[in-house]
Amino acid sequence: MLQDKIKQLFHQQLDDWPLAKKGYQALQEVRVKTFDMGVCVFKVQYNPARAVSSLAKLDEASIRTRACFLCAQNRPIEQSSIDFKGKYDILVNPFPICDMHFTIASKIHVPQLIKGRIQDMLDLAEAMPEFIILYNGPKAGASAPDHFHFQAGNVDFFQQPVDCLKQDLVEKYVFRSTNKLVVESNFHDLYLQLQADEQEPMMNLFCQYKPDGWVLTVYPRKLHRPKQYFAEGIEKLMVSPGAIDMTGILIVAREEDFEKISKADIEDIFNQVS
Numbered sequence: 001m002l003q004d005k006i007k008q009l010f011h012q013q014l015d016d017w018p019l020a021k022k023g024y025q026a027l028q029e030v031r032v033k034t035f036d037m038g039v040c041v042f043k044v045q046y047n048p049a050r051a052v053s054s055l056a057k058l059d060e061a062s063i064r065t066r067a068c069f070l071c072a073q074n075r076p077i078e079q080s081s082i083d084f085k086g087k088y089d090i091l092v093n094p095f096p097i098c099d100m101h102f103t104i105a106s107k108i109h110v111p112q113l114i115k116g117r118i119q120d121m122l123d124l125a126e127a128m129p130e131f132i133i134l135y136n137g138p139k140a141g142a143s144a145p146d147h148f149h150f151q152a153g154n155v156d157f158f159q160q161p162v163d164c165l166k167q168d169l170v171e172k173y174v175f176r177s178t179n180k181l182v183v184e185s186n187f188h189d190l191y192l193q194l195q196a197d198e199q200e201p202m203m204n205l206f207c208q209y210k211p212d213g214w215v216l217t218v219y220p221r222k223l224h225r226p227k228q229y230f231a232e233g234i235e236k237l238m239v240s241p242g243a244i245d246m247t248g249i250l251i252v253a254r255e256e257d258f259e260k261i262s263k264a265d266i267e268d269i270f271n272q273v274s
């Protein structure tokens with residue numbers, strides 16, 4: 001089964017790739033604060049290794065001039081992969097948030113756009129049911145908007161089911177079916193409904209294969225980085241929400257932000273981005 005091969009890859013990479021080993025060791029030491037937000041709980045995870053993503057420059061010029069870290073020729077020599085459908089390479093993410101965190105990169109360097117890829121997302125979810133597949137839109141948290149990729153994280157990392165509708169701080173749509181085509185068609189309808197002038201509606205997606213079928217959760221986004229990200233001095237909070245943050249696990253890469261972030265900040269941030 002593909003899932004067993006993927007887990008094997010994970011353990012192998014921790015043995016023979018020092019950067020990955022270090023990344024997952026550091027994850028053991030992350031600090032967590034919990035905020036009771038009424039109907040749901042929000043966690044804030046202080047994860048310094050994520051600075052690479054939270055602080056990433058995402059403007060077009062910066063993206064154009066850096067070597068793409070998802071292209072096979074630029075990957076670290078130790079990084080191994082597993083093929084999926086002849087279209088994707090499944091890779092261990094050396095800067096994890098989840099206990100087992102993978103990047104599923106397109107074999108070719110094409111922009112991060114979900115159109116025509118929902119089938120692949122559903123197939124991935126089915127092939128690895130202990131994991132949840134996620135997608136960050138090009139302007140909604142993707143750190144490589146120029147190279148198509150999904151991610152996968154172990155399901156038990158998520159503190160509350162991603163498809164739980166009780167989380168009223170964020171807007172989300174949940175589609176469930178035993179029929180892949182139904183999920184795909186539901187998504188397509190929503191996509192058209194949300195479509196603005198942008199290349200694609202800003203959103204984060206999660207897909208999971210459960211005993212009773214597929215579940216696709218869509219978080220529409222208004223904004224990627226809240227105003228606190230760009231503020232100076234005491235107002236500044238370096239938070240850059242991607243898909244995982246939307247589920248109630250806010251990642252901060254700077255200790256000072258972890259110390260000072262409040263419940264009111266969290267409410268304000270999600271009011272801006274969701």
Ligand SMILES: [Zn+2]
Pocket residue numbers: 068069070071108109110146147
């Ligand atoms: Zn690339």
